[in-house]
Amino acid sequence: MKRVKLTVAYDGTNYCGWQLQPNGVTIEEVLNKALTELLKEPVAVIGASRTDSGVHSLGNVAVFDTENRMPADKICFALNQRLPEDVRVQSSEEVPARWHPRKQNCVKTYEYRILNRKINVPTLRLYTHFCYFELDEGKMREAAAYLVGEHDFRSFCTLRKQDEDTVRTVYSLTVDRTPDDVITIRISGSGFLYNMVRIIAGTLMKVGMGMCAPEEMPAILAARDRQAAGPTAPAKGLTLVGMEYEKELRPEIRGSNEDWEYVLDQSQAAELGNAYLTVERCREEYLYSLLSRVIHQASRNGAARVFVADRQGWLAAGQSYGRYVLETAEGPDNAPWRLVARDTFSSAGNP
Template sequence: MSVKRVKLVVAYDGTNYCGWQVQPNGITIEGVLNRELSKLLKEDIVVIGASRTDSGVHSYGNVAVFDTNARMPAEKISYALNQRLPEDIVVQNSCEVPPDWHPRHCNSRKTYEYRILNREFPMPQRRLDTWFVYRKLNIPAMCEAARRFKGTHDFKSFCSVNTAVEDTTRTIYSCELKQDGEVLTIRITGSGFLYNMVRIIAGTLFDVGIGKIAPEDIPAILEKKDRKAAGPTAPAHGLTMIGLEYEIRPETLMRPGGKLTEK
């Protein structure tokens, strides 16, 4: 039997999980997918995710791939797998991709949203997907500050000090804050993100909102390349990964029947 690579688009509520990546001391999204795919396809399956979201972080469309010898058509796997998954994890799509395609090694745009509930008292229904903030926020100042993240910058000030990467330069294509009643949504799209980068940007915009940081301070904070210069790391549960847009969609490289198209 020939091996095929299958791509999954996975949505999940991260509340009850210790993040995406498998770890020994807790239930993870990756661990549940590995377990249920292995049972379904009757072979050992290990998925590779595009984004290793943290504990409590949600997703509308994280991307993962795995290799399998199973005869089940790739597009049918999502239907069969969803019958086995818990209700807080749902595969939105499955399809075959080229055998060497990797979700983290291709040019893409990744989008996250961070939501703040800004009101006098918490709202129980939003406790798991928004950061409750009771203090009055200067929304125009936060909008102005958000726009200053756009462009290519060294984001060393906006990642955890233990981030194990050599290059902390990233490109942000857009960073906007929109208000819908009591919910503020920070929507940010970039070429990639450092560990806790979006949550630190959200925390810094909070500091702008309470007047601790001025919008015009953002370039200087970037220039300092010092985590202490930026604001706090906002809570994980307010963060949702919206999805990824690949420069070349891998499924377009496949012909019906699992054959590669000519490049």
């Protein structure tokens, strides 16, 4: 048995998104069918990004397991002969058996394209959102700058469940206009919430029309209310450009905004299984989600023990944060990390 990674490009116009649906053809369905026919065994792919209906991709990632002896790097060529013209596998390669496309640290990049002119261009109609009203890309660029960094993006998503963690990190967000009047919003981040990129695009368009000032973006973030942001832009303008997976674990992760500041030291995670989290400051209402999220990230990155230091003195042994409970750390060498997080899920004997 081997695990094979696929990089998949597709025109999403004629598909009901990536994920299997009972009422329409999806990218996942097409891949499963073609792979099953090619490899002569049942195949079910696991996708990295479950794009919506009408969204396009230049580099979505999926994996599947197979006992077929066909070389992994040759599968893409044979598979493309069985796929429709609007779906193409760009590459295929063997990866470790436990490699999972949604459980690896990566940077996702999306582009949202807006055709901003008086008359639409038919050849661009499937891949851009047409906007008749003149947009000020300079104002849009100013507004975009406020969204870079680690923030609670609850105002910029469609919630699937009320207790969903809505904190994400945006590494870059640019707005550029080409000579043929296509405005491209390009965003890279650690991950995105449901409809997040399209809502950001809709909000930036609202700024570009003069209906909202760039300086209002911090207030929209702080509202943590979907109604505070702009509309959800149509799907056809959105393209998943690609996913860049982390080859080496970052030794340090910092998160800082007006609501919290922390440092996660992972430099000993691989060798000793230790990570050190220092919470410099955090508003009380964000403390639970911050501890749950960052401790889990360190654990997923290989840390068996996450030592915690709290500059504000709010943390104590016995407190629970998600699946983790804080315990007193043994030994004086752990100061100021006097607490250590224990994974109650693993310690209970669950897989």
